[in-house]
Amino acid sequence: MRLRIVVLFFVLAVGFVLAPRAAAQSPIVVVSQSLDMRFPRSMRFNIETKSNTRITVLRLTVWQNGVAVGARYSPAFAPSQHVRAGYNWSFQSLSEGGYLPPGTRGEYTWHIEDDAGNVHDTPRAAYAVEDRLHTWQTLSNDVVRVSWYEGDAAFGAAIFARALSAREFLAKQLNIQDIRPLQIFVYASKQDFFTALPPFSAEWTGGRMFPEYGVIMINFAPENSDWGMRATSHELSHAILHSKIRGTLGDLSVPHWLDEGLAVYNETSDHAPDDQFERMFQLAVLRNTLIPLRKLEQRFPADSEQAQLSYGESYSVVKFMIEKYGAEKFAALLNIYEKGAAPDDGLRQVYGMNQDELENAWRDEIGARSREISTARLPTLAPRPTFEVSSPLASPTVLPTASPAPTAEPTRIAQAANPAPDTAVPAPAPALPASGLCGGVVMLSGLVALSALKRRGGRDSER
Ligand SMILES: [Zn+2]
Missing domain, CATH: 2.60.40.10 (Immunoglobulins)
Incomplete structure (x- = not known):
């Protein structure tokens, strides 16, 4: 027909x-x-x-x-x-x-x-919309629903508890209001996962969030629950932050390092660093090779090690902001970004510092060398181009589907073994807004686990 x-x-x-x-x-x-x-x-x-x-x-x-x-x-x-x-x-x-x-x-x-x-x-x-290819078990309350089909009840219960705890941090500590109910679907195999994803999903995708539908799809088996739990929390943080800060200006105002740093910070209840990023980060502190925060404002580098450093560094900055100045200030910053303030403007209003000044305050705190900052530099007042934005209202001629619009973000990039040349091109999905890309928790499965596994054993190799 x-x-x-x-x-x-x-x-x-x-x-x-x-x-x-x-x-x-x-x-x-x-x-x-x-x-x-x-x-x-x-x-x-x-x-x-x-x-x-x-x-x-x-x-x-x-x-x-x-x-x-x-x-x-x-x-x-x-x-x-x-x-x-x-x-x-x-x-x-x-x-x-x-x-x-x-x-x-x-x-x-x-x-x-x-x-x-x-x-x-x-x-x-x-x-x-129901995926009836699997016999799902579910666990839910009025704010979170977890669905899984492999693993026992305890497996689902652990994911459920972690998701609730990650949500609670954002709701209570960062005072994010009106968080819509979230549904998490755990796919046990890569094949099942890709069958359920939109057509032509990138190979490296390990998790994907759809903030406007309140849905997170994630790929991990029960034996990888340590990684999966972090990944679930990481995506949940993105989903909640992105549904808070949507619209023409809001999407553009949150620096990428803040979005990712918060997602890593909220991966566990104790906000411990993520092992897979920590090594590169500590090395960079020692060698004085930290990346200027401003360079991470829009996207992370494509190079695998530089990307790992970016996550580790972003996490550390967010940890510094929340633990040094308090969650209330961080919450206030998110509220200002929600209204569309540019990255530096928001920081100035709440912390009295722009990104460079904040970076040096943070460097000082962690014992890294200060970076010399040109005072002649003009502040970036203008928001980034609006073509990056495509909320449903901004593009009324297109159906709001989850094809590669910011509504459906490939949220996990396999950085670990990514042999991509070290070019200025940020990420392997050029059609997507940079803010939508996330390699928060590197997907260590299938083809992508190699380089991280080469260097690291123990816990990482299980994730
Ligand atoms: Zn992320």
Whole structure:
């Protein structure tokens, strides 16, 4: 059946009243409606409807919770007094719906018109995207839901407890309000994981978050739970921070080092350093080869060791900010960034320092040599280009799907064995905004574990 997108439109307020007066007398009857979930391929919305004249218009509107834009589709059908039709939403094709992660929830409605001008709108019905390829176990409360299919109850319970604790730190210590419920799906094998991800997902992806749907997908087996627990917390921090700070300016104002540093800081309840980054970081302190913070404002280097250093360094700076000046100040900074302040402006307002000055305060604290800073340098007042932003409202002509938009971020880069040349190109996914890239916890599985394993044994090699 050939289908096409008719129009996109904005969802009206909750108080929107559907039910025109004429609907009560409409002879149009919906015999049945249903949804066939065939993730990861598609979901099919079916309808059977009758009227006493020919039904000529059939239109499906689909929303996803958390996304301000709905989409309308008009399935092709032969006009008749009795119509059976359906719309096949493809998760694989942007023009036929587009990818949605498991856990996505939303609503849909059918609009029906007949030859006599009668109209009928079905009440909004809920749907949920479900990955039925696995027999999931779940553990949930009203804020976090963890789903896994390999490993025992204790495995899921441990992830659940860690996720709750990571969330609580952000909610209580950093005072992030209105955190939406989060769903975490743990895929035990790389193959299962990639089957569930959007088409053409990068090979190095080990976890992925969809902040607008409140979904985190992550790949680790029970035997790697140490790594997985850190990775889950890391992604959860990104998801929460990114859903707090969204929109045209907010996305641009948070320095990348702050985003990643906070994610590493929140990987464990005791905020201990992540072993896989710590070695490079300590070496750089000794050798006086730390990277100027300002160079990490937008992205991290592609070079594996430099990237590891970047994570270690960012973690250390965030730890310094939170533990030296207090969580309240850090929370205040996030609030200012939420309103769209540029990186240096936000820091100046809250800490009275720009990035360079903050860096030297931090260097002093950790016993590293100060960096000479040119005072002639102009402050960077302008936010970065807005083309990096594509919140649903900023691009109303495109369906809000999870194809490589910032809504669906490949959050884990395999830095460890990345043989990429040391060029200025930041990361192996140029279509994505730099802020969306994350190698927070290096994915040490499959092809990517090599170089880290060469150097490190013990705990790292298990992650
Ligand atoms: Zn990250």
